[in-house]
Amino acid sequence: MDWILWFDANWFNATDREFARQVLQRGIAALYFVAFLSTLNQFPALLGEHGLLPVPRYLERAAQSGQRPRPTLFTRWRYTDRRLRAMCWTGLAVSALLVAGLPQTGPPWVPMAAFLLLWGLYMSIVNVGHTFYGFGWEMLLLEAGFLAAFLGSNRVPPPAPIMLLAIWLVFRLEFGAGMIKIRGGREWRDFTALYYHHETQPMPGPLSRQAHLLPKPLHRVEVAGNHFAQLVVPFLLFAPQPVASIAAGVIVVTQLWLIATGNFAWLNWMAIVLAFSAVSDRVAHSVFPVIPLGQEAGAESPLWWVVLVSAVTVLLLVLSYRPLLNLFSRHQLMNAAFNRWQLVNAYGAFGTVTKERIEIIVEGTLDADPDNTAEWREYGFKGKPGDVRRIPRQWAPYHLRLDWLMWFLPLRSVHERWFHVFLSRLLAADPAVLRLLREDPFAGERPAWVRARAFLYRFATRAEFRETGQRWIRTPLGEVVPPVSRGWDR
Structure with missing residues (x-):
């Protein structure tokens, strides 16, 4: 019956995903807030007018080389630190409103406009950030923000196509990372990667040393658990309930372990947020009764909204072709964008582990x-x-x-x-x-x-x-x- 609820009599509505939608919208907005705050505090010193690698000079060189610039508002309006700060403050305000759930109380175009604004502002920053913004979680935040724009508002049921695309995103994130490891360093295949990783990762956390000092047999169990979570569990996200929700729970638990033992910006937090796209209201309610059950019947989605979401779904499915091929390619790319808008990207991390x-x-x-x-x-x-x-x-x-x-x-x-x-x-x-x-x-x-x-x-x-x-x-x-x-x- 849960599988039937996933595709309601109205195929467009995922009536058993209201809790998942709330987590996705508010969680993604919260991570945008963190990203804009990080940018506000660091961008001027790193990339500002008098930064280590000034954006004006970068844009000037790009124009002189004749390269087609990636989309950014700074090619239309000259970069200044004041404009950068104004963009960050705007992003902070809009993301805070989305976390509070205020735009979601209006018609579906209101949260759509809010998320598209966040996406456009942050893309403008990432596309001039080059060295200091060349991390996989930047494009992940952009893709997730674009997708969240079409989750609708409280006045319409969650759109099933977008919920499925969110699952497709977390699948690429997890399975891509798993395949990179299997194809990468031998340490992942002989189960010794965690002998080193906690010690040599870019930015250890307060529990990293304790994790490193665990017995080596437990490190081998960690690697085995990682392979299971990234190579097997992602396929179960597409299974009927409650299997899909259990698979999401496995991803959440493994990501919490990574959060506890390291510092990887919002990468792990985004994986947790996206994993909730596979959690049904019934399963969430059975685990935490305070979470309400989804509405079996309610407001209908207006025709314009169905047409728009369907068009976006077709676009993202077409753009999925190259990332899908990349997942199974012997020359798999890691953290790669296949279009100028950084939608439907390839992800992956730590194909090899530094030994010292x-x-x-x-x-x-x-x-x-x-x-x-x-x-x-x-x-x-x-x-x-x-x-x-x-x-x-x-x-x-x-x-x-x-x-x-x-x-x-x-x-x-x-x-x-x-x-x-x-x-x-x-x-x-x-x-x-x-x-x-x-x-x-x-x-x-x-x-x-x-x-x-x-x-x-x-x-x-x-x-x-x-x-x-x-x-x-x-x-x-x-x-x-x-x-x-x-x-x-x-």
Whole structure:
């Protein structure tokens, strides 16, 4: 009977998905709020008019190269930090209203317009963010926001085609990540990936060390559970109830474990929100009786709404062709967009796991001579490891973009342009850049020299922690950027 409720006598209405719709709309809106807040706090210093990689210069180079720019309002209106902040404040206000459920009380075009506004504003930001916005969860948020625009309002039943497309999105997210791992590093196939991952992931959380210190047999169970959750469970999302709801519950539990043991911005939270698209009101009510049952009969969907949602469904199904082929391709792409609007994308993460953790530590000194007698002081970052005694904080779903890029430096090159500019801004004691850090060891004073050193980090064993009080053990590997002074990067 639950399967019949999924496709009501009116095929368009998913009358047993009202709870799922509420979770999708409010959850996606909440993550947009976090994304706009992160952008408001970090974008000007990273990419603003005087940022590390200024957007005006990026747009100018793109225009000179003759490349067709991705859709962004900043090609129509010149970028300014003031306009960027206005977009962020608008996004924060609209997403807050959606979380509160106010637009959903009107006709279906009202929440549709609100979500399309969020989608357009954030796409305008992502498409000029290049290095600092090149993460898979950016396109995931864009795709989810576009889809949420067509979930309707409280005045119409949840549209079955859009609920199915939401399941298709979480399927691609989970199954794509599973296939990337199977095709990737051997450590996923021999079940040893979790011997390293908790220690070497980009931004550990407060429980990452405890997870890393679990017995190795449990790490192998973790990998097996991951393969089951990503390679088998996604297919069950399309099964009749209550199987689909149980499959969604498995995804939620596995994502909560990832949230507890790491910081991956809003990636895991979005997976949880999207998984609810497969949860029926009856199953939700049976687990939590406070959740009301869906209405068996109610307002009809107006014809214009049925036609619009049907057209969007056809569009997204057509755009699904290449992502579907990609899932089963031997040359599977990870976190790839197949169109300029970043709709129906390919997802995946951690096809290989880094075996060692190398951290770039930035230091400065006030001494005139940067020799071995100089007093070097370490800059503290908010999220990335530094102080060996400090417990890593839980930041997700908030995204610390500078800290994430610092993790990539040893894997790429410390000579990336943004990092050289970053060092120059530290020499100038730039207030906007210093606000991105947890600790400025010079309290706003300009250092005479800065340098970057590489360290090998590993989690301390329980015995080492009892002896030293250190949560990390680090070994110096040498200088990667020798001492530099003001004007060195001109």
